[in-house]
Amino acid sequence: MIMEYTSVIFKIGGKILEDFEDLNSILSQLTQLYDNGRIQKIILIPGGGTLANFIRKVYSELKLTEELGHWMGVISMNYNGIEIGKKFPKLDVIEDINRLKKLDKCLCIFLPYQFLKETDRLPHSWDVTSDSITLFLAKELELHHCFLIKDIDGILNSENQIMKELSTSEYKSMKESGKLSKFESIEEELKNQSKPVDSYLTTLIEKWKISCVILNGKSNNQRIKDYFDESKPNSEKIFSIIK
Structure with a gap:
């Protein structure tokens, strides 16, 4: 059973947004959902991507504080959002949270830096990435779900089977006991990057x-x-939901 969605927030992962074919496919799907009235308000949150991972890599070498690293990471999200807007000029690019709240209908990119700086309610830590930021924005916008678009099918167990639905306690238990699929980083220095979701999200x-x-x-x-x-049964859909 699929629920009714009037407003939906989607985070687009860094690897995805840096591949034009992937990004174009995502926006094509979302545009269809928007144009046919399936979703009236689509809010896109850009991930930090390569720039954020570069900041992760060098912040300790440059002796940056986690405070500075955190805000540099958020700025990288803004940068990627601006770049998406340049590639797809039909998308609205919005920074003002109040303007976003007033819109009943839109397909837009939201740049989070200004709002996060004004509220400053999330920890300044590498445990908090665009995953947690997207859920934080979902709370601010009074949404009951957030969507993370990544380059993986969902949460995979150690046998690479998709865990379609699991609680936060089940997810944490599987993670702590090594029962989740291992994600290898291309670069050793980035081995602590957030996969499949960041550490603060379950909190x-x-x-x-x-x-x-x-x-x-x-x-x-x-x-x-x-x-x-709605015509497709859940058994045929590929996703994971943590709740």
């Missing part, structure tokens, strides 16, 4: 009771459009 899910859906945004599939297709 926010538990605190605010906002579920988090993970969808694969690679261009060789239509997982986003499929998820919102």
Whole structure:
């Protein structure tokens, strides 16, 4: 059973947004959902991507504080959002949270730095990435779900089977006991990058009771459009939801 969605917030992962074919596929699917009225308000949150990972890599070498590293990471999200807006000029690019709240209908990119700087309610830590920031924004916008578009099918167990639905306690237990699929980083220095989701996300899910859906945004599939297709049974959809 698929729920009714009027407003939906999607975080686009860094690897996905830096591949034009993937990004174009995602925006094509979302545009179809928007144009046919399936979703009236689509809010895109850009991940930090390569720039954020570079900041992770060098911040200790440059003796940056976590405070500075955190805000540099958020700025990298803004930068990527601006770049997406240049590539896809039909998308609105919004920085003002109040303007965003007043819109009943939009397909837009939200740049989070200004709002996060004004509220400053999240820890300044590498445990907090664009995953947690997206859920934080979902709370601010009074949404009950947030969506993370990544280059993976969802939460995979050690046998690479998709865990379609799991609680935060189940996720944490599997992670702590080594029962999640291992994600290898291309660079040793980036081995602590957040995969499949950042470490703080489960804390926010538990605190605010906002579920988090993970969808694969690679261009060789239509997982986003499929998820919102009411005619397709859940058994045929590929996703993970943590709640």
